[in-house]
Amino acid sequence: MAAAVELEGVNVTFGDFVAVKDANLTIEPGEFFSFLGPSGCGKTTLLRTISGFIEPTRGTVRIGGADMKGIGPNKRPTALIFQNLALFPMMTVAENIGYGLRVRGVPRHERDEKVKNLLIQVALAEHGHKKVSELSGGQKQRVAIARALAVEPSVLLLDEPLSALDLKLRQHMRAELRAIQKRVGITFIYITHDQGEALTMSDRIAVMNAGVIEQVGDGRAVYAEPRTPFVAAFVGENNQIRGRITARDGAMATLDTPLGTLSGRNPVALDVGQEALLFVRPEAMQLRANGTTVGFAGETLDVAYEGSVTHVTLRVKTGQKVMASLGGNPGLALPTPGEHLHLGFRPEDALLLARPERH
Numbered sequence: 001m002a003a004a005v006e007l008e009g010v011n012v013t014f015g016d017f018v019a020v021k022d023a024n025l026t027i028e029p030g031e032f033f034s035f036l037g038p039s040g041c042g043k044t045t046l047l048r049t050i051s052g053f054i055e056p057t058r059g060t061v062r063i064g065g066a067d068m069k070g071i072g073p074n075k076r077p078t079a080l081i082f083q084n085l086a087l088f089p090m091m092t093v094a095e096n097i098g099y100g101l102r103v104r105g106v107p108r109h110e111r112d113e114k115v116k117n118l119l120i121q122v123a124l125a126e127h128g129h130k131k132v133s134e135l136s137g138g139q140k141q142r143v144a145i146a147r148a149l150a151v152e153p154s155v156l157l158l159d160e161p162l163s164a165l166d167l168k169l170r171q172h173m174r175a176e177l178r179a180i181q182k183r184v185g186i187t188f189i190y191i192t193h194d195q196g197e198a199l200t201m202s203d204r205i206a207v208m209n210a211g212v213i214e215q216v217g218d219g220r221a222v223y224a225e226p227r228t229p230f231v232a233a234f235v236g237e238n239n240q241i242r243g244r245i246t247a248r249d250g251a252m253a254t255l256d257t258p259l260g261t262l263s264g265r266n267p268v269a270l271d272v273g274q275e276a277l278l279f280v281r282p283e284a285m286q287l288r289a290n291g292t293t294v295g296f297a298g299e300t301l302d303v304a305y306e307g308s309v310t311h312v313t314l315r316v317k318t319g320q321k322v323m324a325s326l327g328g329n330p331g332l333a334l335p336t337p338g339e340h341l342h343l344g345f346r347p348e349d350a351l352l353l354a355r356p357e358r359h
């Protein structure tokens, strides 16, 4: 089967400004694929390029194997759901869902049948007669999805569709969106700046920074095996410590830092003498007494007890803050602010990456 979407050397520039740089990517049929990155990194531009609202300055977009050059948005097998949903408030739910079919001249009985099925798929079977203005935020989301699905796109593009919802509903809708996608089986391409959203819903994620796709992988790969400092810092919390590589030993390396000698995994094969960043997640930190081999000391600034986990902020001698999320060992004596504390980590839980020049 042809890939759902292929990007080959896609560049989008606005005047001198490069909004998307050399995007190369294959999205498989039936995948839930997310673009994750901070505001302004080019996510929306890329989505609009796939849907046909923007022509790439250079490169090729293929959908279902076919080159989309010169093919307008309404001729592509895609549907786009915007942040604001753009539903018709005075129409009923059923009329909203059937709108695209009516415009295309689909006969009434066929339309009604289709709308009925879609209402079931998005769990709104009892709500077809209601006005959109009578629905909750989550229900409106589902109407927008059903309306987009009505015209049978092979790819559904979603531009931060949950960002207007409150936190609780947003979390609930993550599971719902994922379930709807699995049920209908078509490719979803989702853009978000919220890493929790991307991690919980996606089969794979492309992490973007300043127009560049820095890494593509499943949630675990981008969280546990980041390949660039940007990905390590953007996806989840991470402590980062600068230094210079002093020794290599197999998959590991040792770093000379202002906080002493620290070790970590060396997946990108940094060499002795190279400037590097050591990344260690707060949850990989332990109280030094636990037999860890590397670590540092500092003054406890803040202790936030959450039951299953306690978040500790330490100020180390360089003035840098280091975060530790200590596991909920019931016997754990909690540090107190002002206390001098030793924290450590297992070198296998830390990651060394090349320090970018602008760092």
Ligand SMILES: Nc1ncnc2c1ncn2[C@@H]1O[C@H](COP(=O)(O)OP(=O)(O)OP(=O)(O)O)[C@@H](O)[C@H]1O
Binding pocket: 014, 017, 019, 037, 038, 039, 040, 041, 042, 043, 044, 045, 046, 193
């Ligand atoms: N039509 C345009 N003309 C000029 N610059 C543009 C245009 N559209 C987007 N840009 C610029 O391209 C960059 C990427 O914008 P884009 O909307 O793709 O970012 P984004 O990652 O979707 O951000 P957000 O999450 O804030 O929507 C931004 O710096 C933006 O100012």
